[in-house]
Amino acid sequence: MRKLFLLSYGEMSLKGSNKKFFEDMLIRNIKNRFKNCLIEKLSGKLLFTLESSQSDRDIIDEFKKIFGISRIAKVYETDLLLESIEELAVELLKDSDFNSFKVEAKRPNKAFAYLSPEINKLLGQYILENIEGKKVDVHNPDLTVYVEIRDKAFIYIDAERGAGGLPYGTSGKAVSLLSGGIDSPVSSWMMMKRGIEIIPVHFYSFPFTSERSKQKVIDITKELSRYSSDGIKLYIAFFTNIQKSIYENCPENYIVTIMRRMMMRIASRIAEKENAIGIITGENVGQVASQTLESMYVTNSVASMPVYRPVIGMDKQDIIKISHDIGTYDISIRPYEDCCTVFVPKHPVIKPSLERVNEIEKDLDIDGLVEESIERAETLYVR
Numbered sequence: 001m002r003k004l005f006l007l008s009y010g011e012m013s014l015k016g017s018n019k020k021f022f023e024d025m026l027i028r029n030i031k032n033r034f035k036n037c038l039i040e041k042l043s044g045k046l047l048f049t050l051e052s053s054q055s056d057r058d059i060i061d062e063f064k065k066i067f068g069i070s071r072i073a074k075v076y077e078t079d080l081l082l083e084s085i086e087e088l089a090v091e092l093l094k095d096s097d098f099n100s101f102k103v104e105a106k107r108p109n110k111a112f113a114y115l116s117p118e119i120n121k122l123l124g125q126y127i128l129e130n131i132e133g134k135k136v137d138v139h140n141p142d143l144t145v146y147v148e149i150r151d152k153a154f155i156y157i158d159a160e161r162g163a164g165g166l167p168y169g170t171s172g173k174a175v176s177l178l179s180g181g182i183d184s185p186v187s188s189w190m191m192m193k194r195g196i197e198i199i200p201v202h203f204y205s206f207p208f209t210s211e212r213s214k215q216k217v218i219d220i221t222k223e224l225s226r227y228s229s230d231g232i233k234l235y236i237a238f239f240t241n242i243q244k245s246i247y248e249n250c251p252e253n254y255i256v257t258i259m260r261r262m263m264m265r266i267a268s269r270i271a272e273k274e275n276a277i278g279i280i281t282g283e284n285v286g287q288v289a290s291q292t293l294e295s296m297y298v299t300n301s302v303a304s305m306p307v308y309r310p311v312i313g314m315d316k317q318d319i320i321k322i323s324h325d326i327g328t329y330d331i332s333i334r335p336y337e338d339c340c341t342v343f344v345p346k347h348p349v350i351k352p353s354l355e356r357v358n359e360i361e362k363d364l365d366i367d368g369l370v371e372e373s374i375e376r377a378e379t380l381y382v383r
């Protein structure tokens with residue numbers, strides 16, 4: 001069955017001379033999801049056509065995972081005859097809940113016998129005569145009936161909100177530190193929504209942490225990959241010897257701080273290798289002892305590129321709401337330990353000093369440990 005949808009792109013339409021780049025990337029991302037679809041650029045919108053047995057609901061739910069689409073409207077088509085348009089409009093509207101409406105017609109096909117204002121008037125009149133108790137309100141209608149006269153007549157009524165944001169892959173690449181908790185998947189998703197391609201890195205300390213904690217991160221990445229265009233490359237970095245070495249050589253209250261700095265060093269190296277130019281974390285001020293401004297200052301000082309923390313100032317409840325909406329929450333709350341939750345010191349330092357940490361790290365073979373972690377990292381393509 002032939003399905004038609006009209007996709008609007010909101011924010012992208014403000015991109016001036018770069019608009020084509022964003023549009024082309026959006027079209028590419030849509031085509032990656034729906035093989036054999038046809039896409040026609042209209043002004044500020046895309047007309048999507050697909051021969052498919054998939055339900056409208058399923059197709060719309062897929063669109064809702066494609067960043068860059070701000071609104072989605074199911075389009076109905078009929079012959080280029082005013083009577084056919086009138087019948088279809090009444091058929092579509094008769095069970096809808098509304099009091100007032102307006103008709104908004106466009107006529108790219110100038111061969112059609114009626115001008116746009118005439119279509120507005122005649123179709124409006126027909127609806128008033130055939131559906132009881134409705135009125136026209138051109139300023140603030142409950143519902144708008146859109147008509148587009150092309151090679152066929154297209155009608156669409158209500159539009160659903162899309163994911164918004166910018167097409168995935170239009171804003172460069174960043175490495176995302178993905179822990180398996182609630183916050184880092186949300187951070188990753190927020191950056192993906194701004195068009196950033198993410199390369200998640202998970203630090204894995206087998207046997208301190210189990211296979212199941214690794215699977216948890218793979219499953220989270222899979223959920224995130226539904227918002228990407230071609231799947232996501234996930235790094236599982238080897239962290240066991242780093243943790244051992246830290247426990248053996250560093251004061252207990254500095255364990256978490258030094259672990260974080262090791263993560264930053266490794267993330268920076270992976271980012272350089274992948275031509276990424278940023279690092280994303282799920283840190284949030286004050287959430288736990290290691291998330292103070294002092295800690296972040298000390299951690300940042302070993303990163304070779306900017307560190308982005310999109311949930312830094314958010315309330316936990318708002319982060320949780322997003323994690324429910326994007327489908328990662330139920331995976332994040334699986335009760336498997338993470339490398340940061342095993343051997344957590346009773347009293348981690350809240351305000352670490354850069355001088356002190358540099359001093360402590362002299363007892364570690366930093367370069368050797370970083371090198372080993374990268375060499376033994378596993379990479380998976382998740383989709």
Ligand SMILES: Nc1ncnc2c1ncn2[C@@H]1O[C@H](COP(=O)(O)OP(=O)(O)OP(=O)(O)O)[C@@H](O)[C@H]1O
Pocket residue numbers: 176177178179180181182183184185201202203204263280281282283284287288290291338339340
């Ligand atoms: N094992 C890990 N692998 C990759 N990144 C990690 C790991 N542990 C922590 N991180 C990164 O450090 C950030 C802070 O870690 P912490 O354990 O303090 O987090 P959190 O507030 O519980 O966040 P999350 O809910 O993302 O785990 C995480 O958001 C994540 O970006």
